[in-house]
Amino acid sequence: MAERRSEKLKFEPWRDPGAQAYVRIENVTRKFGDFVAVNNVSLKIYQREIFCLLGGSGCGKSTLLRMLAGFEAVTAGSIFIDGQDMAGIPPYERPVNMMFQSYALFPHMTVEKNIAFGLEQERLSRSEIATRVTEILDIVKLGEFAVRKPHQLSGGQRQRVALARALAKRPKLLLLDEPLGALDKKLREHTQFELINIQEQLGVTFMVVTHDQEEAMTLASRIGVMNRGEIVQIGTPTEIYEFPSSEFVADFIGSVNMFEGRLVEDLPDRVRIQSDELGGLVYVDHGISAAPSATLWVAIRPEKIDIQRTPPASTHENCVKGVVKEIAYMGDVSIFLVRIDTGKIIRVTLPNIERLSDDERIMWDETVYLTWHPGSPVVVTQ
Amino acid sequence: MAGNLTHTRSGWGSGRVGPLWELFFRFGPPRWSDYIRSNWAGQRLVISVPYLWLLLFFLVPFLIVLKISFAEFSPLGRPPYEPVLRWLEDGALQIKLEFASYSYLLHEPLYVSAWLYSIKVAAVSTVFCLLVAYPMAYAIARSSPASRNVLLMLVILPFWTSFLLRVYAWIGLLKTDGVINQFLMAIGIIDEPLAMMNTSFAVYIGIVYSYLPFMILPLYSNLEKHDQTLLEAAQDLGAGPIRSFFRITLPLSFPGVVAGSLLVFIPAVGEYVIPTLLGRTDQLMIAGLLSDEFFRNRDWPRASSVAIAMLLLLVVPIMIFQHFQNRELRANKR
Ligand SMILES: Nc1ncnc2c1ncn2[C@@H]1O[C@H](COP(=O)(O)OP(=O)(O)O)[C@@H](O)[C@H]1O
Numbered sequence: 001m002a003e004r005r006s007e008k009l010k011f012e013p014w015r016d017p018g019a020q021a022y023v024r025i026e027n028v029t030r031k032f033g034d035f036v037a038v039n040n041v042s043l044k045i046y047q048r049e050i051f052c053l054l055g056g057s058g059c060g061k062s063t064l065l066r067m068l069a070g071f072e073a074v075t076a077g078s079i080f081i082d083g084q085d086m087a088g089i090p091p092y093e094r095p096v097n098m099m100f101q102s103y104a105l106f107p108h109m110t111v112e113k114n115i116a117f118g119l120e121q122e123r124l125s126r127s128e129i130a131t132r133v134t135e136i137l138d139i140v141k142l143g144e145f146a147v148r149k150p151h152q153l154s155g156g157q158r159q160r161v162a163l164a165r166a167l168a169k170r171p172k173l174l175l176l177d178e179p180l181g182a183l184d185k186k187l188r189e190h191t192q193f194e195l196i197n198i199q200e201q202l203g204v205t206f207m208v209v210t211h212d213q214e215e216a217m218t219l220a221s222r223i224g225v226m227n228r229g230e231i232v233q234i235g236t237p238t239e240i241y242e243f244p245s246s247e248f249v250a251d252f253i254g255s256v257n258m259f260e261g262r263l264v265e266d267l268p269d270r271v272r273i274q275s276d277e278l279g280g281l282v283y284v285d286h287g288i289s290a291a292p293s294a295t296l297w298v299a300i301r302p303e304k305i306d307i308q309r310t311p312p313a314s315t316h317e318n319c320v321k322g323v324v325k326e327i328a329y330m331g332d333v334s335i336f337l338v339r340i341d342t343g344k345i346i347r348v349t350l351p352n353i354e355r356l357s358d359d360e361r362i363m364w365d366e367t368v369y370l371t372w373h374p375g376s377p378v379v380v381t382q
Numbered sequence: 383m384a385g386n387l388t389h390t391r392s393g394w395g396s397g398r399v400g401p402l403w404e405l406f407f408r409f410g411p412p413r414w415s416d417y418i419r420s421n422w423a424g425q426r427l428v429i430s431v432p433y434l435w436l437l438l439f440f441l442v443p444f445l446i447v448l449k450i451s452f453a454e455f456s457p458l459g460r461p462p463y464e465p466v467l468r469w470l471e472d473g474a475l476q477i478k479l480e481f482a483s484y485s486y487l488l489h490e491p492l493y494v495s496a497w498l499y500s501i502k503v504a505a506v507s508t509v510f511c512l513l514v515a516y517p518m519a520y521a522i523a524r525s526s527p528a529s530r531n532v533l534l535m536l537v538i539l540p541f542w543t544s545f546l547l548r549v550y551a552w553i554g555l556l557k558t559d560g561v562i563n564q565f566l567m568a569i570g571i572i573d574e575p576l577a578m579m580n581t582s583f584a585v586y587i588g589i590v591y592s593y594l595p596f597m598i599l600p601l602y603s604n605l606e607k608h609d610q611t612l613l614e615a616a617q618d619l620g621a622g623p624i625r626s627f628f629r630i631t632l633p634l635s636f637p638g639v640v641a642g643s644l645l646v647f648i649p650a651v652g653e654y655v656i657p658t659l660l661g662r663t664d665q666l667m668i669a670g671l672l673s674d675e676f677f678r679n680r681d682w683p684r685a686s687s688v689a690i691a692m693l694l695l696l697v698v699p700i701m702i703f704q705h706f707q708n709r710e711l712r713a714n715k716r
């Protein structure tokens with residue numbers, strides 16, 4: 001596992017300027033009447049990647065995926081798969097397969113027949129089809145259900161049939177529209193890892209649409225965050241989480257505390273930001289690129305804030321005083337909502353590492369000091 | 383009694399009630415339907431009404447016809463006949479069945495050929511009806527919701543005029559100096575009029591025309607429910623539109639095909655008006671023969687035995703077929 005992890009870390013074709021993208025989406029726009037569902041999206045996807053399109057409901061993720069599959073016409077721009085322009089190529093001639101959100105299993109066919117359907121279209125011999133069906137049924141561990149009809153399967157099994165059916169054709173690129181959306185939480189987490197294993201085993205490129213940021217974080221080699229038909233940031237899960245490029249991304253991924261502010265000191269290796277919302281100074285130990293007069297947002301993740309009863313040595317900067325208003329014990333972590341003097345509520349999470357007695361624990365209505373490391377805040381300008 | 387008038391979400395148009403009803407109840411369901419739905423006793427009452435109706439006006443007459451079919455022909459030409467069941471003076475029950483009518487049916491070639499001809503006409507008409515209705519139903523199901531209602535309206539519009547009138551109108555079209563012949567001769571495709579009246583062809587036309595809505599509506603209500611993503615999935619897996627149709631749409635519409643075919647085939651076998659007005663004079667269909675027996679020969683027992691034979695030969699296989707069909711359907715639905 002550790003080995004695979006390190007291999008994975010090395011797998012970063014998007015950093016290699018010589019690497020050939022398997023899918024190139026260039027300035028693609030899709031309009032429905034006057035409504036722009038996908039707006040000028042450009043994207044490169046490399047072989048063996050798991051690329052996640054992440055965004056809220058209705059932001060155009062499915063539309064983009066359906067344009068790749070060929071079900072939706074492109075209003076403007078072009079799509080290249082494996083170097084070939086996809087304009088005018090019908091879905092049944094594209095080298096991609098799709099796993100539908102509703103699974104779209106054929107209700108009148110057995111599991112076996114569902115999976116064989118795509119292979120029959122390739123006019124393979126019967127024995128070849130049988131071998132490949134058995135093979136893929138083994139991979140998704142559904143061998144004993146081969147002769148069942150879809151209605152005789154559980155939700156998780158249906159999901160695997162849909163996956164097997166799409167994979168049976170050995171596509172280079174598999175499109176998955178909310179592949180785990182219909183499963184319950186436990187099963188979803190389990191299936192996420194199974195999906196990664198299958199992807200690594202078969203070496204297929206995955207493009208996954210999801211609205212669940214945890215799912216995207218678990219699955220993706222890279223995430224493309226979408227908002228209102230546009231891609232607002234592309235990056236690895238870590239980049240997206242630690243260095244969101246905009247207020248929207250910072251807010252959308254995980255939870256975050258945001259403070260509006262302005263630059264008071266702008267040096268190449270450090271900045272100071274005065275925030276009236278925070279009622280104090282934020283010191284950041286890296287430089288940022290922003291016009292001196294621009295409005296900025298400082299984003300600090302709840303788990304990067306420390307909470308203590310006694311005032312720290314210096315309360316001059318990266319420190320704010322407040323009163324605990326709400327405490328939620330979540331098992332692994334506790335969440336504190338602290339109201340600072342300006343009236344703003346700050347969210348802080350602390351891992352529950354030790355079992356504390358009642359008088360060690362921070363309680364409701366206590367006055368506390370919040371501090372953070374100068375490397376923690378992220379400054380965004382839009 | 384739970385007398386609350388809670389409004390349930392499912393309206394008249396949902397569930398097994400066909401799209402035809404949807405048209406009729408478009409302007410709001412009658413209030414009492416809510417009441418009945420929330421009240422079990424009321425529901426039972428409503429269900430029992432059609433059963434009572436069938437019992438009174440179908441089963442009882444059927445039993446009377448059955449009884450007459452076993453009676454002896456009376457020269458008077460009409461009932462009363464000797465009763466089938468009779469209590470003798472010593473308390474024994476006498477059952478007297480006269481099989482003469484039935485054995486006559488089997489031995490008289492006229493009946494056998496009328497029977498076979500009826501089956502043939504009904505089968506051929508059903509196939510053509512299906513071929514015409516399927517594309518129409520498909521097109522309606524794929525059109526926009528607004529035009530869908532208009533198109534459905536057009537399909538059932540002919541019902542507003544008399545069936546008899548519509549069949550008569552075909553005489554005007556098909557006869558030797560009728561509209562079709564005159565038109566074809568005027569544009570020079572034919573020199574002599576085609577003999578279309580009093581042929582099997584005319585009967586096919588009449589039946590296909592008259593029964594088309596009975597084929598379109600069940601097909602439509604099936605096709606309309608199809609999940610379009612299944613077709614997308616088929617295309618995604620490499621099947622072009624034609625293959626997708628034959629592998630996905632057609633098999634999934636099979637229940638609609640069966641329902642429509644039964645709705646056309648069953649009445650077509652016993653069709654009387656169309657073959658009488660448009661059909662051959664040298665070959666009767668079974669209903670024409672029955673009517674002759676009844677009205678001309680006044681042989682009630684034989685007419686009754688024809689009716690019973692028709693029912694048994696037609697209904698029993700269909701019921702068996704339906705039984706298996708339903709089992710299949712239930713298995714596919716869940
Ligand atoms: N066929 C269509 N006609 C009109 N609007 C559509 C159509 N398909 C999608 N849209 C609109 O485009 C937007 C994006 O849809 P979609 O890509 O399905 O979003 P999601 O990100 O939830 O998958 C939505 O606002 C939706 O209403």
Ligand SMILES: [Mg+2]
Nearest residue numbers: 061062063177
């Ligand atoms: Mg979607």
